[in-house]
Amino acid sequence: MLFFPSLNKLFVIMKLDQILDMLGNDTRREILQLLSEGPCYVSQVSQELNVGQKAIIEHLKLMHHAGILETRDKKIEKGRPRKYYGISQEVILEVKIGHRLFDISDISPVFDNELLKTFPKLEHITAKLEMLSHLTEKDRMVELESIYKQLEDERDDLDTAKRIVEYFLGQVNREIQSQKLEKELSDIGF
């Protein structure tokens, strides 16, 4: 059994601009959603989404070229091997648009033991993962589900904290700009 298999390190370098180009299409978003559940071959995708094969092939090729999708050939009993398309790697990207704010960034999952130490709550949750091997199979499953739930809660908390930080960053930025403007005006005698 693979216990926490290491992620594929041979990440394709994906350009965020290219990913946004790919995401700017309804059918391609639907394809990505479908493939996130598992690899499919062309006619499967075409049937699931009720979109012609020719269009599906075009979209799949584009996304493969952009590095979001990977392909794998699978032998079948008769005929040529089937080409399966799947998500190549996890990617999380964040787009910020606002006043004096424009940023597209890659916030894909990472692991860093050093950084983990600065988040005691998180370290506590993940420490439980190391205890798993001492458990019976049934208890391990219960514990895994419980850890998953805790991680989800932690993610929600972090999202909330982030949204609040962004709110204050916006407010403080606006205040700084307005103070600067006031100073400029008073400097020229208004």
Place this chain on the structure above:
Amino acid sequence: MLFFPSLNKLFVIMKLDQILDMLGNDTRREILQLLSEGPCYVSQVSQELNVGQKAIIEHLKLMHHAGILETRDKKIEKGRPRKYYGISQEVILEVKIGHRLFDISDISPVFDNELLKTFPKLEHITAKLEMLSHLTEKDRMVELESIYKQLEDERDDLDTAKRIVEYFLGQVNREIQSQKLEKELSDIGF
């Protein structure tokens, strides 16, 4: 002087799918980046980006229709008033693509006093904001810049924590799936 002006509450409801459609184009991303620095009129945008006015007008109309941009007429000395385009509101969106993971969500800035209490470090930073009015103008500016820096650091920390949480969520999810598969296989006698 407006001190922390309240945000415009009349938010246009933006559909995330529509925003992604808008973001899926290089010129539109460039327009958004330009307008994040301040409102512009058509020929300004056209000159700055070195793209024909006809194409610019088309892109601006699309983004206005999608609710990302707002317009404002500004009188000029001679001739018709000039139509300025600007970012309508701050929006932060997050796209996650991976194995058993597909999510597009709006994580735009929010403020919630109740939630703030659960983040002591954040509450500490924001408490300083309330002390600002006691300061001289010069000290206030220094303090604002310092708070801004702290908030940025906090945002970086939260981003890091989130990426680590996402990493573990992926790992735990894979482990759960592999345990389920093992159980299924053993149930049918493998």
